Amino acid sequence: MWEWFISFLTSVLSGIEGFVGDWGLAVIVLTVIIRLILTPLMAHSTKSTARMQVMQPKLKEIQERYADDPTRQAEELRKVYADMKFNPLGGCLPIILQMPVFFGLFSVARDISQLDANASFFSILPSISVSCSQMVESGNWAAAAPYLILVALFGVLTFIPMVLNTSMQDASQRSQTMTMGAVMSVMMLVFGWGVPAAVLLYYVTSSLWQVVQQKVITQRVVEKAKAEAEAEAEAASRPIEVDVVRREKKPRPHKKN
Known part of the structure; x- marks a missing residue:
């Protein structure tokens, strides 16, 4: 299955390269296509x-x-998730769907070097396979300078999206996110x-996308979603009002003797 996916990804990239005339640009076009496909999922996330x-x-x-009753705690949390129509795994799905392409490019880069020894990104990168x-x-x-810049961007663009997400967090969460982002950036620099x-x-x-x-x-989507969620939460906690209309008493007719 994995070999089939690698072969398919190589064919798609080769087809895009035949259209745009450059292997590096073909990778960028493929990335844009994938991000466009995932846009609805990202909005939902x-x-x-x-x-x-x-x-x-x-x-x-x-x-x-x-705190002392994990079973009851899990049950109550599920109820809240259901009431608010929240899926805890929703935010992970776009990342999970991109992972096969990300790791598949390791093998695709090898295959590209066999298809074209000069698989470059215009005159910027002599080869996208190295x-x-x-x-x-x-x-x-x-020749190495553009590669060094690309690795630096690899680390920086791991950090920036995480920083942007802190606008919706409190001070404690913001501090944790910033620390995690810094650690992740260093790890990505080593990896890249x-x-x-x-x-x-x-x-x-x-990441630029x-x-x-x-x-x-995203900011517009967030503001709208938070407003909807707050309205739903307020409606759920509001007591039910019963409008009682009293009938007007009419005098009973008296029988005439």
């Missing part, structure tokens, strides 16, 4: 995140109230040092 922010006080209350470490080891620093440039191009393009999407679209 954003709504789920916004709803989660609205539910935080209620979730904390449940966790504290049933890594930054290989270019540095070659001693050609002029040895991966093919095709993988870096895919990730950097995808995410940053633009968050600034242009």
Whole structure:
């Protein structure tokens, strides 16, 4: 199954390259296509995140109230999730769907080098099949410079989307996210040092798309979703009002003798 997917991905990338005339640009076009396909899922994920922010006080209350009863706690949390139409796994789905492409590009880059020994990204990257470490080891620093910049972007663009997400978090969560983002960025720098440039191009393009999407679209979606969730939560907690209309008493007719 995996070999079939690699073969399919190589064919798709080769077809795009035949249309645009450049392997690096083909990776960028493939990334844009994938992100366009995932846009509805990303919007749904954003709504789920916004709803989660609205539910935080209620979730904390449940966790504290049933701290000694995990079973009851889980049951109450499920009820809240159901009432708010929240799926805890919704935010993970777009990432999960992109992972096969991300890891598949490792093998695709190898196959591309066999199809075309000069699989470059215009005159910027001599080959998208080699890594930054290989270019540095070659001693050609002029050719290695774009690879070093790409690796730096690989780390920075891991951090920026996480920072943008802190706008919906409290101070404690914001601190944790910033720390996690810094650690992840360092890890990605180490990881990016040895991966093919095709993988870096895919990730950097995808991350840039995410940053633009968050600034242009996501904020509107978040505001709308939070407003809807707050309205639903308020409606659910509001007591039911019964409008009672009293009948007007009419005098009874008297029988005439």
